Amino acid sequence: MTITATGLCAIRSGRTILHPTNVDIRPGERVGLVGASGSGKSTLGHALIDRLRAQGQRVAHVPQSPDEALDPLRSMAFHWREAEHALNLSPDPTRRQDLFAALHIEGSDLNKRPWGWSRGMQQRFVIAMALIGTPDLLVMDEPTSALDSVVAAGTMDLLDAYLSDRKTALLLITHDLGLAARRVNRLMVMEDGRIVEDAPTEQFLLAPVTQAAKSLCAHRNWLELPC
Amino acid sequence: MIQLIASLLLRAAVVLTGAALATFALLWHAPGDPALAIAIARYQAVVPAEVVDQVRTEAGLDAHFWTAFQAWVGPLLVGDFGQSSVTGRNVWPELVTMISYTLPLALAGLIIGLLTSVPLAYVATRRPGGWLDRCAVALASIGAAIPAYWLGLLLILLFAVQLGWLPAMGTRTPAHIILPALTLGLGVAASLTRILRSGILEARGQPFLPAFRRRGVANRDIERDHVAPHAAIPVVTVFGLELAFLLEGVVMVEVIFARPGLGSFLVSAIEARDFPKVQAVVVLTAVLFVTVNLLIDLIYRALDPRIGERDA
Numbered sequence: 001m002t003i004t005a006t007g008l009c010a011i012r013s014g015r016t017i018l019h020p021t022n023v024d025i026r027p028g029e030r031v032g033l034v035g036a037s038g039s040g041k042s043t044l045g046h047a048l049i050d051r052l053r054a055q056g057q058r059v060a061h062v063p064q065s066p067d068e069a070l071d072p073l074r075s076m077a078f079h080w081r082e083a084e085h086a087l088n089l090s091p092d093p094t095r096r097q098d099l100f101a102a103l104h105i106e107g108s109d110l111n112k113r114p115w116g117w118s119r120g121m122q123q124r125f126v127i128a129m130a131l132i133g134t135p136d137l138l139v140m141d142e143p144t145s146a147l148d149s150v151v152a153a154g155t156m157d158l159l160d161a162y163l164s165d166r167k168t169a170l171l172l173i174t175h176d177l178g179l180a181a182r183r184v185n186r187l188m189v190m191e192d193g194r195i196v197e198d199a200p201t202e203q204f205l206l207a208p209v210t211q212a213a214k215s216l217c218a219h220r221n222w223l224e225l226p227c
Numbered sequence: 228m229i230q231l232i233a234s235l236l237l238r239a240a241v242v243l244t245g246a247a248l249a250t251f252a253l254l255w256h257a258p259g260d261p262a263l264a265i266a267i268a269r270y271q272a273v274v275p276a277e278v279v280d281q282v283r284t285e286a287g288l289d290a291h292f293w294t295a296f297q298a299w300v301g302p303l304l305v306g307d308f309g310q311s312s313v314t315g316r317n318v319w320p321e322l323v324t325m326i327s328y329t330l331p332l333a334l335a336g337l338i339i340g341l342l343t344s345v346p347l348a349y350v351a352t353r354r355p356g357g358w359l360d361r362c363a364v365a366l367a368s369i370g371a372a373i374p375a376y377w378l379g380l381l382l383i384l385l386f387a388v389q390l391g392w393l394p395a396m397g398t399r400t401p402a403h404i405i406l407p408a409l410t411l412g413l414g415v416a417a418s419l420t421r422i423l424r425s426g427i428l429e430a431r432g433q434p435f436l437p438a439f440r441r442r443g444v445a446n447r448d449i450e451r452d453h454v455a456p457h458a459a460i461p462v463v464t465v466f467g468l469e470l471a472f473l474l475e476g477v478v479m480v481e482v483i484f485a486r487p488g489l490g491s492f493l494v495s496a497i498e499a500r501d502f503p504k505v506q507a508v509v510v511l512t513a514v515l516f517v518t519v520n521l522l523i524d525l526i527y528r529a530l531d532p533r534i535g536e537r538d539a
Contacts, residue, residue, distance in 0.1 A: 049441050061441040069438045071453050073531055082452065086443035115533060129442070 002026050003057065003137050003169060008047040010040075010193075018043045018193045025137060027167040032180030032201070034216060035190035041173045044190065045139050048171070052137065059137045060130035065146040066122035069129075070114040076125060077110040080132075087133040099128040102162040103155075120151040127159060134168060141173045156183055177216050181205060189213045235524055239517040246513035247303075247506075251296050254502055261500035262288050268313045268499030286312040286502070299506065308510075309503040318507045321492070326511075328398065329488035332407055333477055339412025340419055340469075347416070348423035355428055363420060370417025375476045379410040379483040396485040407484045411476045415469060422465050423458065430457035456530060463527055467520045474512060 003025040010018035018040045025031055035041050045061075052059040063069045070079060084091055100106040103124040114122050123146065130138055144152030160183065163170060174180050180187060180201075187204045189197040191212040197204070208214045254261075262283035266274045269282070283289050287298055302309060308318040351363035386406060387395035394403050431454055439449050481490030489508055496504035 046437075046441075053441070053443070061438060063438050068434050071433075071435055071439075072533065073456050074452070078452075082439075082444055082448070083442055085448075086445070113532065 003052065005048055005051045005055075008044060008051060010043045010047055016193060018047060021195055023048055025169045025171065027136070028163075028169055029186065030163075030170045030184040031172065032184035032187045033171060033173045033190060034175065034177050034180050034187060035212065036216075037175060039190040039212075040193040041175075041190050042141055043193075044195075045141050045171065045173050048137075049139055057137070058133055058135040059139065060133065060135040062123075062127055062130050062138065062140040062143050064142040066114060066119060066126055067146075069126040070122060072114055075111050075113055076108075076117070079114075079125075080110065080129060083129045083132050089133065095132065099131055099162075103128045103158050120147050120155065123147060124155055124158070127155070131162070131168070134166065136167070137169045137171060138163075139171045139173065142175070143172070144179065145174075145176070152179075189216065231528075235521055239521055242517050243510075243513055247300060247510060248296070250506055250509040251299065252292075254500075254505060255292055255295070259500075261502065262286065264498070264500035265312045268501070282312075299503070303510065308507040311504055312501050313499050318503050321504075322489075322507055322511065325487065325489045325492045328486060329477055329481070329490065332404060332411065332480070332486070332488065333473055335404055335408035336411025336415055336473060336476065339408055340415025343412065343416035344419035344423055347420050348427060351420075351424050352427040352431070360424075363424065367417045367420040367424070370413055371421070373414075373417075375410055375414055375479045376483055378413060379407070379480055382406050382410055383483075398486050403484075403486075407480045407486060410480050410483075411473065414476055415473060418465075418469065418472065419462070422461055426458035426461040427454060429461075430454040433457060460527070460530055463523055463530065467516070467523055470516065470519050474515075 004023070006022045007020045008018060008023065009016070009020045021044060023044075033041050033044065049059050049061050070076075074082075080096065081091060097106065100108075105121055105124050105128065108117060108121060108125075117125065123143065127140075127143070144155060147155065156179070170184070172180055172184055185201055187197075187199060187201050188195050189204075189210065189212050191210070196210045197208070197213045199209075204213065205217060208217050260279070262279050263274075265286060266279045266282045270278070287295055290298070299309065306319075308322065310317055311321070347363050347366075351360040354360060383395045383406065386393045393405050394400065395406055397403055433453070436449060436453065439453065440446070477488065478490035478493060480486075481488040482494055485491075489511075493505065493508045495501075496508070
């Protein structure tokens with residue numbers, strides 16, 4: 001089932017941050033949402049999640065940093081149980097083991113609180129938690145900007161491998177065109193609260209149309225980057 | 228863990244020693260003639276100079292400071308609080324009787340404080356800046372500004388004198404505890420409400436909460452499992468201070484409502500310069516304080532283990 005949301009918009013204290021926007025994503029599709037800081041990428045991501053949730057679709061979210069996803073006073077085990085409970089799923093050790101194995105965090109101490117884990121591990125835990133309910137869409141908001149580039153690339157590789165044979169679509173929000181170009185097959189560019197360009201990745205990179213897309217391509221020697 | 232408890236206990240011992248020494252020194256060097264005050268309290272009359280001198284010798288007031296301090300602390304270390312300078316009776320049994328009056332009052336005050344402040348803070352923070360919130364903040368500020376003795380008198384005037392609903396003086400019936408407990412409890416409620424309110428607001432602003440909502444966790448569960456523990460931390464922190472407020476309040480309230488208890492015991496002992504009694508109350512209070520703060524330290528670490536990690 002194609003994921004469709006129409007007329008997404010956001011107005012904060014009288015200023016339009018997101019103009020009415022439609023988003024369509026096919027099952028299993030990988031979409032990158034790029035643009036400069038303040039162009040409305042995260043706002044669109046949040047609006048999309050809230051809308052899809054309201055439409056009864058399964059959508060999961062991975063915020064920028066694990067600090068925005070985990071309560072420092074609660075154990076990892078608590079977070080996991082809570083996430084299962086939120087999806088009305090009964091606790092399933094096998095599912096947990098599979099996800100932990102897929103993201104290479106098996107064998108870690110779940111009784112520790114988040115700060116007892118490294119940040120890379122925390123972020124992979126958050127991604128694993130997002131995948132509990134096999135969502136239709138996984139929205140990742142700058143998922144690797146809190147990690148160093150080697151850990152970030154490793155994490156994205158693990159996620160790619162896990163998603164490769166599944167129908168979960170991916171929306172990757174980032175200002176890093178290098179990261180997006182390697183991971184997605186379609187790119188959307190945002191500028192001033194609007195999607196100004198939407199094209200398959202290769203076409204986008206070879207022939208950017210709008211000024212925003214051109215400057216993004218010009219500012220990034222994307223092929224040199226590890227992720 | 229053992230190292231932690233040992234260091235906390237060591238800290239407690241230092242505080243207790245300091246409190247004992249400071250109290251003793253303050254009383255010892257207080258102006259006026261303690262022997263005269265004791266003699267007057269003992270015989271309820273003006274007494275000749277030779278009787279005062281006799282009392283001075285009996286009470287050990289003519290000794291050197293350090294000798295007297297040792298004579299007091301020595302037995303105290305094995306749990307002997309000594310004898311009253313006025314009556315000559317042992318201090319400890321009397322102290323126990325007084326605690327049996329004061330403890331229920333303090334607990335009742337604390338419970339009233341908690342039962343008022345928790346719902347009030349919760350209702351106030353439903354809509355921060357709304358009229359309910361403003362009312363709660365105004366009430367809490369007024370409550371914190373009103374001293375216990377004035378509030379006590381107002382309550383007596385209203386409920387005992389004007390309306391005649393509740394008894395004011397003494398301890399004859401269980402109903403006698405209501406007004407003094409209310410006086411104490413409202414003061415506690417005022418300060419707790421403010422701390423809880425700001426604690427809840429701060430906890431609701433934690434950066435990770437939106438992610439929990441997007442994960443589909445119910446609002447009720449977020450409040451219980453994530454907001455409440457974060458809001459509890461400042462409350463636990465100030466609980467030690469709250470206890471000081473409570474003890475200070477108890478002394479006033481007991482005197483106002485003519486109730487027996489540690490407060491009136493302390494006031495009459497100070498008037499009579501009955502050193503062993505005064506010192507007994509102060510040491511007891513210090514022990515209580517140190518114990519509560521020790522417990523708070525441990526609870527704090529259980530709530531937020533990062534605190535222990537930072538110390539290490």
